[in-house]
Amino acid sequence: MFPTPIEKRSLPFNLSYRAAVWIALALWLLPLVAVLLTSARSTADINAGNYWGIPSEWMLFENYMTVFSETPMLRYLLNSIFITLPAVFGAVALSTLAGYALAKFKFRGNVALFAAFIAGNFVPFQILMIPVRDLTISMGLYDTASGLILFHIAFQTGFCTLFMRNFIVGLPDELIEAARVEGVSEWQIFWHIVLPLVRPALAALSVLIFTFIWNDYFWALVLVQSDEVRPITAGISALKGQWMASWQLIAAGSIVAALPPVILFFAMQRHFIAGLTLGATKG
Amino acid sequence: MQKLHSRQQQWMPVLFLAPAVILFVVYVIFPILQSIWLSFYEWDGIGEKTFVGFSNYLELFDDYQFWVALKNNIYWMVFFMLAPPIGLGIALFLNQKIMGIRLVKSMFFFPFVISQVVVGLVFSWFYDPSFGLFNKAIGLFGMEPVAVLSDENWVTFGIIVAGLWPQIAYCMILYLTGLNNLNPDQIEAARLDGAHGWKMLRHVILPQLRPATFIAVVVTVIGALRSFDLVATMTSGGPFGTSSVLAYFMYEQSIFNYRAGYGAAIATVLFLIMDIYIAYFLWRMLKSEKA
Incomplete structure (x- = not known):
């Protein structure tokens, strides 16, 4: 020590x-x-x-x-929940499938695809901003929760796939091989063998990207404009303009915004830290 | 792995990958190309696009505001580099087994978990010229109050300090985990050889912490280049654009000034700068993958 x-x-x-x-x-x-x-x-x-x-x-x-009672804070809070939970679920689900494919199947372009997921996860948001905004508008999803959710799923899939792939690579091949020899279908193998084994990783990943998505501010500004959809980060900053002198209310709102990720972090601390540092044990 | 059921195995990965890849291509890969393409056009975001070649870039390199934002991004990168060593310092300080230390460690991590919008608000109070704690503190040393966030010379540094708060917490956690996984035999051996304190840290501990340092540096650089939330909440780039960074400058040009083509050119420049670090990270990651 x-x-x-x-x-x-x-x-x-x-x-x-x-x-x-x-x-x-x-x-x-x-x-x-x-x-x-x-x-x-x-x-x-x-x-x-x-x-x-x-x-x-x-x-x-x-x-x-x-x-x-006097500000739309409750609305913002609910919006954040309705945006964050489906986005976390979607990103984790898609990336578990993708991560499994990248970890346990050999095919041409495997490494290139993996590299693309990693790289995409680091790009600056601004290079995506105008096209994603246009795309969202043209799909009629501007200023809707679905528009934000879809984007979050797509973007977080980069990081999540990196994460899940690195976890699944560590699982023993023998289990999967044995099942294949028995004639179990690939989908069944995924559902009954791989999925139960990756549960700890799913928990770690979910907690982590919950905070990422919850705390997102940029996309809330770019893809949403009305109080009915606005998540709490953008909500606080809108309130700041309207309630300039009432610092005690802004402070209370800030605490409300900060609380969910903090509670989640405390409840699932070990998972959270495992999630953050998974990459750090490598490299 | 392979052989049996090879037919099924050929198309299964495609099915497993398809949803993630399709969404990722539509929302990430394709938009990157589109933005680069857009940067060669003059466009207000709604009407007709006019091809203008490199003129957005030429204008950009002549734009005083661009250089201010770029300079600020460099300040961010340089001063953000304080986060890994300070994080390491705190991690070393807390790496003991006393009662309640687990609680202390997780409370130290708080700033990283909360939204940057809240961090920005907190620090705006902290710097407030009339009632902020910062000015009360420097007042104790007999210094005149400074309106940090409306002072052209100080504003960027004020925001960077706010950004360092969560970033240090992040680096601290990376190092705490690294310290947990140290090889005790090597440390004991070095102790028997009379190494301790600084020497031990430099020659025995730091080499073992290299993976943590690598991640800490990468996420810190990326964090510095991505800085947007704090600038947007604390100053909106002001006063007079002096605290703007490329990310905010781009947002401002495209959304408020309706210059989508110009904004795309700014984003492309930011993307190219970021690519250096992304390439480095990928290279390291794939190299360790092969080993």
């Missing part, structure tokens, strides 16, 4: 280290704590410029109620 385990050091060193860890954490998250506190402030506090101190009266419940 590196650095030297703390247990091997003196007691004062130990105590100061433990204190330092928590102080560092508090400083690191200071901006977030401030937002959390601001979301509980009263208008009087905001007007008096009390942005960083303890709120003079706690308005937590009232502020969040106001956000949900």
Whole structure:
């Protein structure tokens, strides 16, 4: 283990280290704590410029109620959910199929196809912007959830295929071979042998791209314009313009927007980190 | 693998791949080509397209705003490179087994999980000239308040700092995982040889962390070139376009100024810059694949 385990050091060193860890954490998250506190402030506090101190009266419940009743925040939140969940499902499903094909079948162009998926995942969004916008408009999907969902599925498929392919490559060939010898159809092999084995990878991948899609802002700006469809990232930024002076409401809205990925991350932490670092064990 | 059921095996991968490949071609591969093609046209996004050859590019290289955005992207890349070493530093700091350390590690990771729009809002408060914590802090040192986000000289750096916050968290996680997978025998052997501290880090630990460093650097460069959300939420490229980056400049030209052809030319330039890193990543990835 590196650095030297703390247990091997003196007691004062130990105590100061433990204190330092928590102080560092508090400083690191200071901006977030401030937002959390601001979301509980009263208008009087905001007007008096009390942005960083303890709120003079706690308005937590009232502020969040106001956000949900007087702004379209609830709508935005639901929009985000209705966009993100199908997109995650679609991207993971398509890329599991594709990843299996790339990992366990030999055919011409296999490596080239794999490379294209990896490369596509890194391109700047702007090179796709105008054509994707036109395509979405011409399909009549501009300003609809389906338009955004389709794009997210297509784009995330690059990363997801890379991920699933690398996971499936590690599965033993013998299992698949044995099933083939038994005459099991390829689809059955995929459904009954491969799919159960990749479950941990599916979980890791889903958690990860949930946050990617949830936090998307650019495509929400480019493909959507009305409150009825707008996801929460674009929603917050629209609210910022309209509720300029009501920082406590913007803060509450920000917390609402940040919460789902944070909760998911906490609930499925191990999966999340496995997802992020899968590539890091290679290369 | 192969032989039996070879007929079925020939068309099965095609079926498995078809949905992903079709969507990917329609939404990613084809649009890239279309954008490059569009960059040779003058187009307002709705009406007729007029072929203009390289004139969009010639105009671009004469456009002061383009050079400002490009320069800012270079600043982003240079200063974003602080993320891997700082992330490594935090990872080393937290790589201990004390009570509650798992919670601490995951809380350190928070900034990466939340939306950049929220990060942008948070930092806009932080920098606010009248009530922001930043100015209170520098006030303690007797410095005059600075309106970071409306100061031409500081604005880009202010946004980069906001971007570093989640990026450092990302690199930290990569390194924490790397530190977890260190080879303990090598470390013990080096310890017996009297290596410790800096020497140990440089000669024993860092070489073992190379895969993590590779990913950290790649995602950091890509992140710097992709920067859009923070610029859009914090300043909209202002004041007077001084904090714009290529990604935002492109968006602005195509959506607000109705210059889709010109925007496509900007996107193509950004794409070409990015290609250098994509090619490098692919080369490394496929090389390790063969090994």
